[in-house]
Amino acid sequence: MSQARGVAIKFQNIHKVYSTSGSEQPLHVLDDIALDIPAGTFCCLVGPSGCGKTTLLRLAGGLIASSRGSALLDGAEVTGPPRGASMVFQDSGLFPWMTVRDNVEAGIKMREHRRLTPTERAFSQEQIVKVGLAGFENFYPVQLSGGMKQRVGLARALARGPQVMLMDEPFGALDAQTRALMQEELQQLWTREKITVLFVTHDLDEAAYLADTVVLMSRNPGRIKSVINVDVERPRVIGDPRLAEIRRAAWESLREELQGVGEPA
């Protein structure tokens, strides 16, 4: 329990280097990343493309290994996809050949390598209701809108009863209105569930609205540039001037970064 109260995700001096072919310099994607994310908090990773934010998320999710340093989830080193973590993907990552229900249940089935117990099945159904998709259990992803697919992805993540949710630009492909709606709902959901969330985005407004801490990253090599705490009580309202102030500060920091390196063609 003391662990759960403390740090949920810990990045210990992480380096990630991709060796390239030929005489080219090896690509230093992540350079000495050290970051503690307290349990129950919402952390947004923001930065220009190529800063390694998604790489860092995939490291925490156990999908790739670091070159040096380690990621810890609830004190345990990540060596493969951890049981207590759920990932949510930008393209929703639903299996097109499974119905909504099967997709949600796959989150448990593929972890436990067995059929679901009645309790687990009931819990999965609860998550479908929670994200507002009751009545759509037997629909296939192709029949759903973009926003609905993301809801299914969210329900699948929640059905695993995770301590940590790793979200990779989950609303990046949605239209502006749907995105705003999903942000509101995610905030409500998170306020109730108190799961630790690591959320990758390039949208500064989204980061300011959702996060307790906004971690800004720079690229070439990927480093943590600054950390901004968002001390605005919840529920937050989109358009709150204090959030706009956070956004402005974050943009100042990022612009410097973009001008310094120059936008590649």
Add this chain to the structure above:
Amino acid sequence: MSRAEADEKIVAQEESGRTVGESLLVARAPGSGWVATARDIGLSFGLLLAVWWVVASLTSPLFLPSPPRVAEAFVRLTQDGSLATALWVTLIPLFTGLIAACLLGALAGLLMGLVPPLDKITGPWVYVFWSTPIVSILPIIILLFGVGTLAAAAFVFLSSVFPVIMNARSGAQQTDKGMIEVARSLGARRREILLHVVLPSSVPPILSGFRIAVGRAVVSVIVAQLFISAEGIGYMIRFYSDTLQLDLYFAPLLLTVAIGVLLNGLADIGERRLVRWELHDG
């Protein structure tokens, strides 16, 4: 919940929007469902029959017999049982060869797609066979299997197995890497990834392979009988054309067409059943 409903409404609107676009392009005939479909099909074939009849009445019955004469021949051949016998003799090699081609082809293709070293060796073989006109190896088949049902079945198999192999292979190879990654993130093991990701995502290409195989199988069983058999529909076609009894010649020919249409229709239905998740309204 109301939001999900709103989402659904948007989807529904998009769909009706598409229908409006279609009907702008082509004026839609009134009526709906299978009654309208049956009417359209009747109209289509009625027209074809009319053209046949007109052309037949303008040419010598030696070259093109009229529809009633063909119908008469059809009834005669049905009553004396020769058509039924020929059908039976044809369907056996057709189905044995086709089913073997589908099962073994899918298995071989999936294995090739999943085991790169195996693919390196056998891939070029498949390309070579795929490019070979299979008719040209009919003499070898006759030498190996004689002129009976086995030879016809072997020929059907060889003609239809390669499209199945090719499609199963590319299906397994082109499994979405993103989907595999999602399964890994959920904790899936290799066997689960194979069973729940690679296999289902290979089903649509394998089924299109089956579609091609069905068409080739029907053609090749007739070809085999035309060339090598002394029985079956293909043989009947050859016999009646050689003896210039064209009204009798048309009866087995029409039967062949019917088999082709029926099998393609069945493949259609099977495909729609099996890959409901690919369609927009299921």
